[in-house]
Amino acid sequence: MIRDIVAIVEDGEKAGALLDAVGGFARQTGAFLKLVVLTPAQKVSPAIAPLESLYVPDVVLLGDDAANVDAVRTRLAQTGCAFEIVGLYDDGSALARAASLRQLGDLIVIGGRGDWPTAGLRTRVIETLLRSSGTPILLLPAGLPMPRMRHVVLGWTPTSPAFRALHDLIRLAEPGAAIDVVTIAPAPRTGDEADVSHGEVERHLARHGFVAQGQWIIGDHQPDATTLERYARGVAADLLVVGGTTHSHLRNRILGGVTSDLIERADTAVLISQ
Numbered sequence: 001m002i003r004d005i006v007a008i009v010e011d012g013e014k015a016g017a018l019l020d021a022v023g024g025f026a027r028q029t030g031a032f033l034k035l036v037v038l039t040p041a042q043k044v045s046p047a048i049a050p051l052e053s054l055y056v057p058d059v060v061l062l063g064d065d066a067a068n069v070d071a072v073r074t075r076l077a078q079t080g081c082a083f084e085i086v087g088l089y090d091d092g093s094a095l096a097r098a099a100s101l102r103q104l105g106d107l108i109v110i111g112g113r114g115d116w117p118t119a120g121l122r123t124r125v126i127e128t129l130l131r132s133s134g135t136p137i138l139l140l141p142a143g144l145p146m147p148r149m150r151h152v153v154l155g156w157t158p159t160s161p162a163f164r165a166l167h168d169l170i171r172l173a174e175p176g177a178a179i180d181v182v183t184i185a186p187a188p189r190t191g192d193e194a195d196v197s198h199g200e201v202e203r204h205l206a207r208h209g210f211v212a213q214g215q216w217i218i219g220d221h222q223p224d225a226t227t228l229e230r231y232a233r234g235v236a237a238d239l240l241v242v243g244g245t246t247h248s249h250l251r252n253r254i255l256g257g258v259t260s261d262l263i264e265r266a267d268t269a270v271l272i273s274q
Helices: 014-030 061-076 090-102 119-133 160-172 189-205 223-235 249-255 260-264
Strands: 005-011 032-040 082-090 107-111 137-140 149-155 178-186 209-220 239-243 270-273
Touching: 005 014, 014 032, 014 061, 014 082, 014 107, 014 137, 032 061, 032 090, 032 119, 032 189, 061 090, 061 260, 082 090, 090 119, 107 119, 119 137, 119 149, 119 260, 149 160, 149 223, 160 189, 160 270, 178 223, 209 223, 223 239, 223 260, 239 260, 260 270
Parallel strands: 005 032, 005 107, 032 082, 107 137, 149 178, 149 239, 178 209, 239 270
Antiparallel strands: 137 270
């Protein structure tokens, strides 16, 4: 059950569709919404230079910072949800760390690439949250509503992040939801290996009242993230759920990876657990 939602945005106007979606969802479900507004600066004022990051109450924000927070406040007020706004003003790397300290909630919501004008800030924020927060992150591309989690695709490999994704899904999905447990493999699995991979997961989900079925995708030569997204769209799923992993920027650039691919290119709603 979702009672506390944290949403993180950079530009209040560009993130307008996200604010409408998450604010409307919070009102409908009775959840409380904390909105963290990030205003990047190239250089911190000498008056606050000793501080790594700064929480600036909206009543004292000036200039562009005040306008940014005001745009968010005005948009959220129209949704009728209960909310508070936290304004953060600093350089990009400090903003990512500061945002990770404001993440206490049941779910973190972050919009698509087009909602974030500062190159790389969205990726830094998501990677920092994955390393430090322990809270599932919903990536919601512009124009999509908040998913109600009635039909979900779980990208599955028997790893620690995948097990955490499974537990988060059980907590967040609607009662009786249909859950497709999808594994991408170069060859079919049989016997005990197949049962451990899917059978136990399906039985566990069934005991929680969900309708679970396993699906194997064999020999697909597309990136795994592309395959999972294509499958989710093909079955009209509300959400794709995966366990997140983080590596160095260099390793991600060389090796890719499902998490980094989904962060950068996903056009469907994706829930990442870490």
